[in-house]
Amino acid sequence: MSIVNALLRETKFISKDRSVCFWMAIVISLSALSLGFGLAEVNRQQATIDKLLIVDQEDRAAQIEKQKGWGGAAYYSFHLSYDAPSDFAFAAIGLRDVQAWKHRIRMLALEGQIYERDVGNPSIALVGRFDFAFFCAFIVPLILIILLYDLRSSERNAGRFNLLEASTGQANNLWLLRASLRAGALYLCLIVPLIAAAIIAGTSTGTLILACLFVLAYILFWTALCFVVSAWQKPDAVLLMTLLGIWISTAVIIPAGARLAIDKAVTLPAGSDILMLQREAVNDAWDLPREATMNAFFERHPEWADYQAVEQSFEWQWYYAFQQVGDQKAEALSKAYRDGRLKRDKLASWAALLAPPALLERALQNLANTDIKASIRYEDSVRDYHAELRAFYYPKFFENQAFDKASLEGLPEYKAAK
Amino acid sequence: MKQILLIAAGEWRYWLRSRLALGSAFIFLLLFFVTSVLSSWHIEAQSHSREHHQSEAEDTFLAQPDRHPHRMVHYGHYLFRTAAPLASFDPGLDMVTGQSIFLEGHRQNTVMFAESAASADFGGLSWLSPALIYQLFAPLIIILLAYGSIAREREAAVLAPLMALGVSGHQLIAGKALALLSFILLMLVPLLISSSLALNRGESLNALLLLAGFYFIYLSLWLALSLLASTVFKKRASVLLTLFGLWFGLNLVLPSLAVNAIGSESTAAGKIESDLIMMADLRKLGNGHNASDPAFTKLKADLLAEHGVDNIEELPVNFRGIVAMYSEKKLTKVLNDYANKRMMAELQQEQALVRFGWLSPALAIAAASRAIAGTDLIHYHLFQTQAEAVRFNFVQGLNRAHAEALSYQADINRNKDEDSWKKARVDASNWQVLDEYEFQTAALSERYSNAAQAMRMLLAWLILAIAILFWRGGSIKP
Numbered sequence: 001m002s003i004v005n006a007l008l009r010e011t012k013f014i015s016k017d018r019s020v021c022f023w024m025a026i027v028i029s030l031s032a033l034s035l036g037f038g039l040a041e042v043n044r045q046q047a048t049i050d051k052l053l054i055v056d057q058e059d060r061a062a063q064i065e066k067q068k069g070w071g072g073a074a075y076y077s078f079h080l081s082y083d084a085p086s087d088f089a090f091a092a093i094g095l096r097d098v099q100a101w102k103h104r105i106r107m108l109a110l111e112g113q114i115y116e117r118d119v120g121n122p123s124i125a126l127v128g129r130f131d132f133a134f135f136c137a138f139i140v141p142l143i144l145i146i147l148l149y150d151l152r153s154s155e156r157n158a159g160r161f162n163l164l165e166a167s168t169g170q171a172n173n174l175w176l177l178r179a180s181l182r183a184g185a186l187y188l189c190l191i192v193p194l195i196a197a198a199i200i201a202g203t204s205t206g207t208l209i210l211a212c213l214f215v216l217a218y219i220l221f222w223t224a225l226c227f228v229v230s231a232w233q234k235p236d237a238v239l240l241m242t243l244l245g246i247w248i249s250t251a252v253i254i255p256a257g258a259r260l261a262i263d264k265a266v267t268l269p270a271g272s273d274i275l276m277l278q279r280e281a282v283n284d285a286w287d288l289p290r291e292a293t294m295n296a297f298f299e300r301h302p303e304w305a306d307y308q309a310v311e312q313s314f315e316w317q318w319y320y321a322f323q324q325v326g327d328q329k330a331e332a333l334s335k336a337y338r339d340g341r342l343k344r345d346k347l348a349s350w351a352a353l354l355a356p357p358a359l360l361e362r363a364l365q366n367l368a369n370t371d372i373k374a375s376i377r378y379e380d381s382v383r384d385y386h387a388e389l390r391a392f393y394y395p396k397f398f399e400n401q402a403f404d405k406a407s408l409e410g411l412p413e414y415k416a417a418k
Numbered sequence: 419m420k421q422i423l424l425i426a427a428g429e430w431r432y433w434l435r436s437r438l439a440l441g442s443a444f445i446f447l448l449l450f451f452v453t454s455v456l457s458s459w460h461i462e463a464q465s466h467s468r469e470h471h472q473s474e475a476e477d478t479f480l481a482q483p484d485r486h487p488h489r490m491v492h493y494g495h496y497l498f499r500t501a502a503p504l505a506s507f508d509p510g511l512d513m514v515t516g517q518s519i520f521l522e523g524h525r526q527n528t529v530m531f532a533e534s535a536a537s538a539d540f541g542g543l544s545w546l547s548p549a550l551i552y553q554l555f556a557p558l559i560i561i562l563l564a565y566g567s568i569a570r571e572r573e574a575a576v577l578a579p580l581m582a583l584g585v586s587g588h589q590l591i592a593g594k595a596l597a598l599l600s601f602i603l604l605m606l607v608p609l610l611i612s613s614s615l616a617l618n619r620g621e622s623l624n625a626l627l628l629l630a631g632f633y634f635i636y637l638s639l640w641l642a643l644s645l646l647a648s649t650v651f652k653k654r655a656s657v658l659l660t661l662f663g664l665w666f667g668l669n670l671v672l673p674s675l676a677v678n679a680i681g682s683e684s685t686a687a688g689k690i691e692s693d694l695i696m697m698a699d700l701r702k703l704g705n706g707h708n709a710s711d712p713a714f715t716k717l718k719a720d721l722l723a724e725h726g727v728d729n730i731e732e733l734p735v736n737f738r739g740i741v742a743m744y745s746e747k748k749l750t751k752v753l754n755d756y757a758n759k760r761m762m763a764e765l766q767q768e769q770a771l772v773r774f775g776w777l778s779p780a781l782a783i784a785a786a787s788r789a790i791a792g793t794d795l796i797h798y799h800l801f802q803t804q805a806e807a808v809r810f811n812f813v814q815g816l817n818r819a820h821a822e823a824l825s826y827q828a829d830i831n832r833n834k835d836e837d838s839w840k841k842a843r844v845d846a847s848n849w850q851v852l853d854e855y856e857f858q859t860a861a862l863s864e865r866y867s868n869a870a871q872a873m874r875m876l877l878a879w880l881i882l883a884i885a886i887l888f889w890r891g892g893s894i895k896p
Contacts, residue, residue, distance in 0.1 A: 030671070037678035044682070048691065055694040062701060080690075098514055098535045104690050115530045117516055118689040123768045123795055124681055125514040125534070127781075128542040130674035138543065142666050146659060157655070236655045240662065241438060241562070248555070253449070255540030260456060262538040271531035272471055272496060272518045279520075280478075283493050287485070314833050341536050348538035358540040365539075372539055 006174070010181050020182060023143055028189040034135045035197040038090035041129070042201070045089075045096070049082045052102065056080040069403050070396040071316030074107040074389075081105060081385055081414040083378035086369040087203045091194065091211065092133035092361070094370025097125040101375075103382055107393060109326040110386045111278040111334055114379060115271060132194060133364040136215055137357040138251055140190065141222045145243040147182045148226035151175055153236050176227070183223040190215060207367050214367075218360045251357040258351035266347065268340040274333045281329035285322030296328060297321035304398040317397045324390065338376060345372045381416065388412040421585055425593025426600070429567065433601075439563050446551070446559050447608065454548045454612040458506040465619075468498040468517065472855065479852055484843045486832065487820040488742065491813050494522030495852060497805045499529075502792035502859045503619035504629070507612055508549035510793025513537075519802075521809035523746060523816075526753050528689055529802060548612050549787050552633050553780055554669055556605060557640040561661045563601060564644035567594040568894070569654040577894070587894030591645060591887065598645070602637045606630050625862050629790050632869070635876045636783040642883035649890050669780040676774035676781060683770075686763035696756045700749065714741050731826060738829050739821025746817060750810050757806065761799045768795045775875040782875040789869035792859030796868055801857055808855055815851025819844050 014020050056078070063076040083101040100117045119125070128134060152175060155161040164174065191212055198208045229242055285293050298305040307317065352359040365371040392412055395401065433439045475496040482490060499517045501509075516529030534545070568590065571577045580590065613626050644661055651657045687695075721733065721740060730737040775782030788794035820829075823844040832842035859865065 033675065033678075037682060040682050041678075048688070052691060052694065055691075059694055059697050062698075095535070095539065098532055102688070102690055104693070112520070116689075117528045117530055117532065117535075120681075120688065121686055121764045121767050121795075122511045122515045122798060123764075123771055124677050126511055127673050127677045127771070127784075129681065130671070130678050134541070134674060137541065139666065139671060142662075142670075146663065150655065154655075237562075237565075237658055238438060240658060241442070244558075244662070251541075252543045252546060252554075255544035256453075256546035259538045259540050259544045268536055270467065270471065271536075272498070275520060275530075276475070276478075276496065279494065283489070286489060287483075337536075344536075344538040348540060351538070352540065355540060358544070361541045362539065375535075 006177060007181075010177055014178075014181055014185065020147065020185070023147055024185055024189050027140070027143060027186055028193065030130075030135055030139070031132065031190050032193040034130050034132045035090060035193050037129070038093060038131050039197055039201060041093060042085045042090045045085050045101075049084055049102070052080055052082070056104065064405060064408055067403075067405075069316070070393060070401070071319065073403075073408060074316075074320065074393050076106075077408075077411075078104040078106045079385070079389065079411075079414060081382045082416070083374070083381075084416055086374075087201055088198070088207050088211065088368040089370055090197060090201050090368075091131065092364040092368040092370050093129050093131045094133070094365035094368060095372060095375055096370050097129065099372075099375040101378060105382065105386055105389075107320060107323070107386075107389050109278055109282055109323040109330075110383065111274055111327050111330045112282075114382055115275065132197075133361045133368075136190065136218065136364070137361040140186070140219070141247055141251075141357065142244075144183065144186060144219070144222045145226055145240070145247065147186065148179055148223065149230050149239045149243055150236055151179055151227070151230045153230070153234075153239065157236075175231075179223055179227045179230075183219055187216060187219050190219075211364060211367055214360060214363045218356065221356055247357075250355045254351075254355040255358045258348065258355065262344050262347045262351065266340050266344045268344075269333045269336050271337065274330050274337060277333060278326045278330040282322055282326035285325065290318055293318065293322045293325055296325045300324070300328065301394065304394065307398050320390075320393070320397065338379070341372060342376060381414075385412065385414045421589050422593040422596060425585070425590060426597040429594055429597035430600075433563060433597075442559055442562050446555060449555070450548060450551050450608050450612070453546055453551055454506075454608075457509070457547055458612075458615050461501050461506040461509070465500050468500050469856075471496070471518070472498045472500075476852060476854060480849050482846060482849055484846050486829075486842050487739070487816045487824065487844050487848060488523075490816050490849060491523035491742075494520055495808070495812060496520055497808060497855055499801050499857045502797065502857075503616035503621035504613060504625065504791035505793050506615060507547070507609075507629070508787045508791040508793055509545075509547050510549075510788035510791055511795060511798055512793050513545055515798050519805050521805060521812070523813045524749060526757060526806060526809070529798075529805075548609070549784075549791070552609060553636075553783055553787070556633075556637055557665055557669070559605070560598065560602070560637060560640045561644050561658070561665060564594070564598055564641060565648055565657045565661055566654050567598075567645060568648040569651060569657045572652065573654055581894075587891045588888070590894065591649065591891040595641065595645060598641045599638070602634065602641060605637065606634060609633060622862055625790055625865070628862075628866065628869075629787065632783060632786045632790065632873060632876065635873070635880055636779060639779055639876065639880045639883055642880060642887050646883060646887045646890065649887065649894060668778045672774070672778035673781045673784075676771055676778065679774070680767050680770045686760065686767055689760065692756050692760050696752060699752055714744070717741065717744055733826065735821045736824050736826045736829055738826065739817055739819075739824065742820055743814060743817040746810075746813055750806075754806065757802070761802070765795060765799070772872055775872055776878075779876055779879050782872040782879075786869040786872035786876065789872065790862075790865050792865055794868065797859060800860065804855070804857070808853060811853065812851045816848070819848035819851075823848060 060077045060079070063078075064073055067073040067076060081103045085096070089096070097120060100119055102118055103113065103116060105113045150157075152161065155164055194211065194215075195208065198211075225246065226243060229239055229246075232239060232242075234242075294307070349362065352362050362371065366373070369377075389412060392410070475498070479490075479493070479495050482493065497519050501512060505512055513534045514532055516532050518531055519529045520527045568577075571580065571590075581587075610626060610630055613621075613629060616626065617623065643664065647657045647660050647664075651660060717740070718730065718737070721737070722728065722730070725733055727733060772781065772785045775785060785794070789796070824842065828838065828841045831838040833839070860868075
């Protein structure tokens with residue numbers, strides 16, 4: 001009974017505390033703002049994709065219209081691939097401002113196309129969006145610090161400290177109750193807008209529950225930290241600066257150090273080397289004996305190995321074969337670039353254990369499919385799609401099928417990554 | 419005057435006794451030192467590797483054997499952007515923009531391989547740079563030193579005796595401000611030392627001084643804000659809390675919210691989108707690979723009339739090369755129109771972002787700092803424009819060789835047999851159309867004018883803060 005009474009008393013007390021109410025109002029508005037902007041951005045990206053799908057279709061139809069053979073059709077028709085924002089992307093836009101999430105590819109060597117970056121304004125990527133993930137991970141701890149750092153010392157300064165400790169049976173319980181009430185109120189202010197946004201966006205329940213749990217764990221962590229630090233009998237300024245120091249270390253310094261160390265430890269091939277290697281391979285092929293190209297090609301496609309090369313005249317079979325051989329030559333380097341990025345990310349997920357703000361942001365981006373893993377999954381799906389295009393055209397070339405525009409209706413369509 | 423100096427000296431004595439102030443200043447210095455060293459190593463290594471890649475790309479292009487000139491148009495060339503000299507202090511956009519571009523005929527490619535897209539991801543603040551330390555953490559040190567300056571005296575009840583001795587509120591504030599100003603000047607020494615490395619890489623001393631000047635204004639603004647809070651609020655705790663809230667509101671919350679705002683209101687169409695719109699326009703231009711395309715009939719008639727011959731075989735130049743030149747020129751005009759539109763839209767977004775500097779001085783100083791360092795959006799666009807000029811130049815050089823050094827007969831028969839294939843070539847000396855390239859920042863006067871608006875904002879903030887401080891200072895009461 002006394003717990004309930006204490007709870008009621010403290011709740012009433014909090015609701016009359018003007019500064020607590022002020023910060024709660026800030027949290028709920030910032031949370032709603034970040035989510036509102038996030039929803040708008042996701043809608044904008046989806047609208048861009050929808051618009052592109054239509055103009056892409058028109059452009060391809062116009063190009064194919066002019067063509068008289070398979071080779072030209074494959075050369076002039078581009079195909080849109082895209083990574084649509086997930087049902088939780090509104091909460092964590094993540095890397096979608098630096099990583100390309102849309103491409104237009106054709107049947108030429110893919111290595112020359114897949115690293116094209118159609119991304120937005122770099123100024124936006126530099127400053128970074130105020131999304132829910134950023135707000136929760138970086139700003140909310142600062143507000144919690146303000147709410148909790150002087151839990152005891154404010155009463156001490158007001159001269160009520162001894163009286164309060166004496167009048168409650170177990171003094172620690174009172175401070176714990178106060179801290180949890182403030183943190184709990186803050187959590188509600190954060191999460192209620194999130195749930196509303198998730199309903200609007202149709203987020204899957206599992207994702208939403210996980211997100212709420214992650215945020216809860218994070219709030220508990222900072223509450224506990226503030227609770228411990230605020231128990232020190234030190235001046236206010238020292239308590240505040242200690243907590244701020246912890247924030248700076250975990251939000252800025254450890255992440256910066258870890259990023260440098262990981263990037264140094266896992267070296268990536270220079271991106272331009274992949275492109276140059278591919279270009280050299282493709283261009284050298286014009287002057288190489290055709291068997292050299294075709295043999296390298298047949299290693300991957302034994303089914304066409306009985307094809308007889310016609311020397312000294314241009315042939316699309318040979319042209320597209322050396323495009324593919326160009327990709328084959330660059331494959332090892334390109335794979336090293338892909339795997340290196342994944343390895344960096346894996347190490348980063350361990351290092352983030354030392355940097356809770358980065359940990360939470362990464363966890364939310366993971367839920368939202370806006371992290372580097374999702375970006376590489378998208379890249380893989382573009383590769384798969386490109387392979388499908390090749391699988392579609394190769395029989396046409398190698399079996400010398402008569403050109404038939406109608407059968408181009410059966411061109412594979414890009415399907416999003418799972 | 420003597421009293422002001424005495425107050426300032428007293429403030430310094432207080433700081434030297436305060437472990438919190440000394441400790442924080444020391445940590446700041448250490449952090450700045452480590453970041454500066456790492457950052458200049460990084461930039462040095464990057465510049466080295468890009469210069470190496472650039473000369474390699476030039477060498478391989480020039481070393482190509484005799485071949486058909488149009489193959490060289492598609493062989494293409496790479497450009498690498500070397501970092502601006504001051505990028506080791508303020509890397510600005512460099513981390514989020516691509517740094518190399520592939521140049522070829524008939525196409526404008528995007529700038530590829532941004533560092534931040536391949537790096538271990540720990541959120542935006544992990545991109546710690548010397549400039550960010552000044553923008554984000556230097557204000558904290560100033561807050562820490564300044565928050566108690568007036569409030570402390572009030573709490574210790576020294577304000578009344580002090581004023582009884584004839585010290586006015588203005589004098590008190592002037593003394594404290596003098597101490598803090600001397601501290602800020604000291605704080606700028608590491609900035610000058612760190613950025614002086616840029617002198618070796620060809621930056622002018624004036625750029626450094628200008629940069630230091632901007633940061634001086636910015637830090638003075640925080641000084642004025644801190645003194646103001648210390649004057650207005652009765653308790654030190656509330657001064658500190660207010661300044662702390664102001665710090666993260668102005669430095670962390672507002673800039674990102676401003677990004678949300680500009681991202682949602684103005685829409686700069688992406689490359690693929692504007693390319694697709696452009697493709698519809700381009701279909702009208704004709705295909706430069708096909709000299710019998712109807713779009714070139716007029717070109718043909720004009721050329722025949724000019725040389726007084728009846729058919730293209732009798733022309734002294736290779737008609738296919740002429741068509742290639744003509745269509746590349748027309749195409750490039752359209753490509754550039756769309757590229758300029760896209761860059762203009764990005765620039766307008768950026769300007770809208772900078773306008774939020776009226777609300778957040780952190781945005782203003784960041785913009786000014788990037789502009790002076792030559793790592794802002796304008797310089798990113800400059801690289802793209804220069805790359806396009808290089809592209810157009812070498813492609814047209816090759817097309818000219820196509821028109822003048824290769825006979826029309828040899829050209830159209832190139833696919834006949836092995837021998838004609840070999841005849842349809844020009845000498846490799848024709849590849850000397852490539853200019854050596856190195857990215858250079860714009861002249862300082864231009865960079866300064868790019869930073870001018872942000873500087874006006876900082877000055878306006880400072881003047882406003884000083885005016886309010888002066889007004890409140892007159893009414894300081896014990």
